[in-house]
Amino acid sequence: MSESALDQAAVTAALDEFLDPETGRGVMRMGQISGLTVRDDQISLSLGLTTHSAPLWRQTIDQLKEFLRTRFPAAREINVERSTFERPPEKLGEIGLTAKSVIAVGSGKGGVGKSTIAASLALGLHRAGCRVGLMDADVYGPSIPHLLGVSQRPEIVEGRIQPIKAAGLNIMSMGLLVPPGEAVVWRGPMLHGAIQQFLRDTEWGPLDYLIIDMPPGTGDIALTLSQLLPLTGALVVCTPQDVALLDAIKAIAMFRKVNIPVLGLVENMSYFVCSSCNERHEIFGHGGARQRAAELDVPFLGEVPINVSIRQRGDAGEMDANFDDEVSASVLREISVRLAQQLADQNREQPPLPKLNVL
């Protein structure tokens, strides 16, 4: 990187080398810079960032300041403000879902906290400022309505299913359609149909992220999803026990088989912090998931401790309250930030092409 003289043309040229986290393209040519003034030893500008990049707003502004400082050492004062920037999502696949990123959250087996992590990811993104939908694709064992304390039946308006709004999220789940405790018996094709309807006929609205809580195990639903729309990627949840890790490896292989890129591995119930001695107890050992992730060339997106409040709030349908309590909020928020970071890194490495519509 070379040092440049401090003038408007040089700053304008340099700004185009700074890449937008969402598109992976230069912020100048994407029209995201406004109010640029270069005067004496001062640079001021406003960088427009979309709500899709919300978890990265602060760090992106800091990175741009640092970039300008390195490029233009003569600039004693650098002011970068963030402004709102709109870039509507395109319709995805033949089902026409309007979302920028579709993320599946999966695991090899049940009970590892997949739904908890999926809901936390959705809530974390929403709290940061993103527009988020949460779709429960666990048709046999839906738990999203329970975790978020919703039970209203979705309304149908002009043939479109209206998702239930809770904690700022648009939510759709089989649990909202079938009375609790009632067994659902589905054949494969019906399952496919239900998932297709959830995606195609739900009024999701324009979304930055659609988070999909996947059923555990087999690849049926993953295959169905991959045939319906281009998924951005999958997040795999595991626990530190070896057996669960082997299950996680199967889940990673399953996503890869249906061409869904694996964006990261999250280790849940990773350790326990004792409330009386404040010590960290690593009940199932430490570092296994991180090491496996490295071996499998999957980004490791973090560890979530066993936390009694996370369990209690989940059971009480108050998952959202985890974000009002800094102890749980900091670890859960971290997942959404790291995921957004992972997407941004990928986009900068290989800018995504406009989505193809197969209409």
Ligand SMILES: Nc1ncnc2c1ncn2[C@@H]1O[C@H](COP(=O)(O)OP(=O)(O)O)[C@@H](O)[C@H]1O
């Ligand atoms: N980090 C955690 N700390 C404490 N309890 C947790 C944690 N993650 C999940 N749980 C609890 O474990 C149980 C299973 O979680 P759930 O998200 O439903 O798993 P899955 O979707 O993988 O079957 C729930 O009671 C949930 O509240």
Ligand SMILES: [Mg+2]
């Ligand atoms: Mg679940």
